[in-house]
Amino acid sequence: MIESAIEALVIVLDPSRIVFILLGVMIGIVVGILPGLGGPVGMSMLLPFIFGMDPYTGMALLIGMVAVIHTADTFPSVLIGVPGSSGSQATIMDGYPLAKKGDSGRALGAAFAASLVGGIVGAFILFIVIPVGRPIVLSFGSPELFMMSLLGISMVGVLSGKAPIKGIIAGLLGMLIGTVGGAPAVAEYRFTFDWIYLYRGIPLAVFALGLFALPEMIDLLAQRRTISSTGTLKGSRIKGIKDVISNKWLVLRSSALGTLIGFVPGLGGSVVDWISYGVAKKTLKNTEGFGHGDIRGVIAPESANNAKEGGTLIPTLLFGIPGSGTTAILLGGLILLGVQAGPSMLTTDLPLTLSIVWTLALANIFGALLCLLLTNQISKLSIIKPDKIVPFLLIIMVVGAYQSTRHWGDLIVFIIIGLVGWSMKHLDWPRAPLLVGFVLALSSERYLHLSMSRYGYEWMYQPTVISIGLVIFFIVASGLFFNRRPKKIEG
Amino acid sequence: MTLKAYSVIFAALLISLFIWAAVEAASFQRLASYFPLYISIFGAILNTYILILELKARSNSKELNETSGGPKEYILYMSWFTGYFVAIYLVGMVAASMLFLFFFLRYESKQSLLFTIISMTLVALLLIGFSHMMNLNYPKSLFPILEI
Secondary structure (H helix, E strand, O other): OHHHHHHHHHHHOOHHHHHHHHHHHHHHHHHHHOOOOOHHHHHHHHHHHHOOOOHHHHHHHHHHHHHHHHHHOHHHHHHOOOOOOHHHOOHHHHHHHHHHOOOHHHHHHHHHHHHHHHHHHHHHHHHHHOOOHHHHHHOOOHHHHHHHHHHHHOHHHHHOOOOHHHHHHHHHHHHHHHOOEEOOOOOOEEOOOOOHHHHHOOOHHHHHHHHHHHHHHHHHHHOOOOOOOOOOOOOOHHHHHHHHHHOHHHHHHHHHHHHHHHHOOOOOOOOHHHHHHHHHHHHOOOOOOOOOOOOHHHHHHHHHHHHHHHHHHHHHHHHOOOOOHHHHHHHHHHHHOOOOOOHHHHOOOHHHHHHHHHHHHHHHHHHHHHHHHHHHHHHHHHHOOHHHHHHHHHHHHHHHHHOOOOOHHHHHHHHHHHHHHHHHHHOOOOOHHHHHHHHHHHHHHHHHHHHHHHHOOHHHHOHHHHHHHHHHHHHHHHHHHHOOOOOOOOO | OEHHHHHHHHHHHHHHHHHHHHHHHHOOOHHHHHHHHHHHHHHHHHHHHHHHHHHHOOOOOOEHHHHOOOHHHHHHHHHHHHHHHHHHHHHOHHHHHHHHHHHHHHHHOOOOHHHHHHHHHHHHHHHHHHHHHOOOOOOOOOOHHHOO
């Protein structure tokens, strides 16, 4: 194994492949910075170009791009409070408040350093797990996957701040909106108003942009304030890097958690940052600053979302089970390159598998360093007056929203969700649970249906299901208990 | 109107939405109905509880606009955004973005003509460039003759 790893490293370090890794990294940074574009968009853009390449070079380009999306997507999350991609939603919770305080440089520095470590941990765990991955992946059935979805949803209790019931309602509303479109179990289209656009459901990018971005743009203009409410930049990226070093155990723990969650097919990367954020908030001390600009609220999700990429590749490469839209397209890329994902990735194609591990690690290093170099320049966005920057941001958002399905419905839904988000923001309804509910609605329903069809009610008595259930109970109960404020509605 | 009044209206609208969704979900095939049905019922119950608490809560006389900018500003900027979307519908993405940038930067941001023209040119180049390089699609004009 070690010999194969060295052989793969030599292949990856070939100058022509390094060039393709760097090219992938730069494309990944652009895709990550532009809100609304994500891994699937980036992958589908590059797919036509890898045709005819050798598998190592093709994978260098694709993995180089995928590896850094969750590094660069931190820029919009921190600077404008808009998730650059689905994996950076939780970063907004504390990253954006830090930017408002003028600490965007610190937040970005911490995020990139955490992403770097997270990406390398993910690649390392992928390397370790390769020989022993098969039994672990196969041990997860639909009941466990359903419970993992519920675990993600249970984070609404943590994310709701001082209004847990409003948070639960927002989560339920998100789940309800997530059921729009085709039902997973039967041929039935729900809540579509006979509008073809809604038959495939509301795209996540449009939903997230509308919920977080549009309200923020309106408020920035109406309140005539810069993103940094102090109008100055205080924090430096060095301070952020020091924060990561002083929170090294949080980084390692969140990275391991991110890899583990990425490892579970179907759960998707959209929830990894929320779970990591929630776990950090629950397990760390002095967390009252979470949601108001605690640097640990940036470090935890950013470590996890980069580490997730390593985890996601385990089922994708070893069993041909794509864990997300991005890896589904990656599978197509492997086929284009003449490689079949599956057990052969551990035998005849082992050098290719190991070259992917190295590419993942190198791309994370290149991506994080490039982002760190750009931090100070891009952070200055947060002190530009809103009437100078918002028109440009609005154009970027419209472009991003429209790429989801390239239908006018994208823009109409973007506006409607934007108005709902604006109302919620001003009436003190938490918006993050709405997004979590929306993201997990489809997988929850699908796995619940599969579990019920296959096991009846028996699935509820499986030891793994009970264990995950107890964790969920603990999270929800503690969220309700600690946030309890009798005789008073608090937002 | 006070913040409390808006909160009550919002909670009432949410209850209506959940009730409507429950009624609608009941008409779906059984396998497609149980998930949205139970979510809606649960949501409606919890929301009713919130509505009662909102009604019982001491009157919060704070105006909605006290929390941030005034209503005129919100209406103004929402109108700008609406105008941009209408322009996209009429003349397509690239031309609408140019028009939006020109009028917004000149008359709202009070930028110089030079800055405005440079911004418009750069954005147009980036939009067209990204469209070709990254295969991005933009909303088309209602009138194909205006399409850029």
